[in-house]
Amino acid sequence: MHEMSICESLRVSMEEAARAQDFSRVTRVRLAIGAFAGVEVEALRFGFDVVMQGSLAEGAELVVLEEAGSAWCFDCNATVPLAARLDPCPCCGGERLVPNGGTGMTIKDLEVV
Amino acid sequence: MCVTCGCGPDAVTISGPHGEAHAHEHGHSHGHDHDHGHDHGHGHDHSHDHGHAHAEAHAHGEGHGHSHAHSHADAHGHAHGAHSHTPAEAQPERSHAPGLDARRMVEIERNILAKNDGYADVNRARLGRDGVFALNLLAGPGAGKTTLLVETLKALKDKIPAAVIEGDQQTSNDAERIRAVGAPAVQINTGKGCHLDAHMVGHALDKLPLPAGGVLFIENVGNLVCPAAFDLGEDRRVTLLSVTEGEDKPLKYPDIFEGAHLVLLTKADLVPHLDVDVDTIIANVRRINPTATVLTLSSRTGAGMAAWLSWLEDVRAEKLEALAEEAAARAAALRGAARRAAE
Numbered sequence: 001m002h003e004m005s006i007c008e009s010l011r012v013s014m015e016e017a018a019r020a021q022d023f024s025r026v027t028r029v030r031l032a033i034g035a036f037a038g039v040e041v042e043a044l045r046f047g048f049d050v051v052m053q054g055s056l057a058e059g060a061e062l063v064v065l066e067e068a069g070s071a072w073c074f075d076c077n078a079t080v081p082l083a084a085r086l087d088p089c090p091c092c093g094g095e096r097l098v099p100n101g102g103t104g105m106t107i108k109d110l111e112v113v
Numbered sequence: 114m115c116v117t118c119g120c121g122p123d124a125v126t127i128s129g130p131h132g133e134a135h136a137h138e139h140g141h142s143h144g145h146d147h148d149h150g151h152d153h154g155h156g157h158d159h160s161h162d163h164g165h166a167h168a169e170a171h172a173h174g175e176g177h178g179h180s181h182a183h184s185h186a187d188a189h190g191h192a193h194g195a196h197s198h199t200p201a202e203a204q205p206e207r208s209h210a211p212g213l214d215a216r217r218m219v220e221i222e223r224n225i226l227a228k229n230d231g232y233a234d235v236n237r238a239r240l241g242r243d244g245v246f247a248l249n250l251l252a253g254p255g256a257g258k259t260t261l262l263v264e265t266l267k268a269l270k271d272k273i274p275a276a277v278i279e280g281d282q283q284t285s286n287d288a289e290r291i292r293a294v295g296a297p298a299v300q301i302n303t304g305k306g307c308h309l310d311a312h313m314v315g316h317a318l319d320k321l322p323l324p325a326g327g328v329l330f331i332e333n334v335g336n337l338v339c340p341a342a343f344d345l346g347e348d349r350r351v352t353l354l355s356v357t358e359g360e361d362k363p364l365k366y367p368d369i370f371e372g373a374h375l376v377l378l379t380k381a382d383l384v385p386h387l388d389v390d391v392d393t394i395i396a397n398v399r400r401i402n403p404t405a406t407v408l409t410l411s412s413r414t415g416a417g418m419a420a421w422l423s424w425l426e427d428v429r430a431e432k433l434e435a436l437a438e439e440a441a442a443r444a445a446a447l448r449g450a451a452r453r454a455a456e
Contacts, residue, residue, distance in 0.1 A: 005307075009228050096399075098402070107224075111217070
């Protein structure tokens with residue numbers, strides 16, 4: 001349930017942005033969440049609703065843009081697209097892979113008032 | 114409340130190094146809302162000339178329009194609205210009706226865990242300045258983290274100064290076990306929090322002065338999932354997996370293995386009593402993390418402890434050597450600068 005902590009961090013980031021960019025309410029939040037970011041989107045949505053209560057983003061719409069995963073294949077010596085963590089390399093079928101894309105989670109933008 | 118931990122206000126407590134209880138104080142400032150009425154919503158490109166500095170964030174989508182978020186770096190901090198020309202999914206509703214809707218877009222493009230990562234950078238810089246080598250130990254509950262630490266501290270005693278930060282939701286049992294071996298230990302109780310974060314560790318560091326060359330062990334909250342996402346400022350990550358946990362844990366909980374520099378298979382003395390194949394566990398670890406070092410040991414019998422201690426001494430020496438080289442380069446640069454001034 002570190003999704004709750006992620007939502008806390010998100011709330012603090014929005015509060016900082018509100019001070020810096022002078023807005024008082026957030027009506028929509030767009031996040032980019034990588035396929036390998038270790039975040040369960042449904043848990044994140046639940047945490048978002050709970051954590052945002054009473055904050056500047058209470059009732060805000062949460063839009064999650066899912067980012068595709070990729071991995072470094074030690075056998076191909078190349079970055080390859082990877083849909084699921086335990087898939088083999090789509091090029092050589094090898095299994096020596098380290099995710100190198102779709103590992104992050106970013107706040108893209110906010111719709112604010 | 115801690116900025117990254119979701120454990121609720123005042124739920125985190127951090128003990129002193131010898132067991133004194135302290136409430137965890139967070140210097141957390143809450144902003145107040147401003148409403149200066151300077152918002153503009155425009156559905157077209159627009160250029161401003163305000164005659165003062167702008168801090169601008171521009172993001173251009175491929176083949177689409179773009180949105181600008183301008184924040185003015187003047188003393189008043191007025192923000193002027195976005196000029197959005199964004200793809201349909203980013204377009205505020207009714208944004209083509211200027212004056213009727215004050216909604217605007219603000220580009221952020223910020224890692225959600227940036228706050229934690231900032232604290233982690235501070236911790237890492239501080240540990241570097243102090244010449245302290247730090248390990249983040251991760252594992253599920255009961256994998257043998259504390260038992261390994263107790264045996265490790267006994268082995269390091271009188272050779273390498275060491276201290277421990279213990280993370281648990283409740284109790285100071287683990288810190289007491291560490292102190293019983295003679296090492297200082299700070300207990301962080303996270304309350305309902307499922308992991309340590311870099312902010313908590315920073316507070317714990319305040320209470321644990323270590324001499325240069327010291328080793329700091331950070332025993333994370335027992336949890337095979339959440340701690341993986343939080344950098345604490347450590348030099349190396351060590352994930353423990355006891356052989357009793359089954360062969361496929363690395364496949365089921367990849368994140369905690371993926372970032373590990375070293376994976377320790379613990380309780381190896383129990384293998385004869387179990388239906389597990391150690392080679393299969395190792396293959397599953399490699400499947401998730403092809404580059405990690407994997408060692409098998411038993412804290413109880415001591416088998417495999419030498420290889421673990423040798424790994425620890427090597428990575429510690431490597432860090433100290435790198436710090437020494439940096440310091441020497443800085444000394445040379447400073448002497449060079451002094452000579453140039455004298456010439």
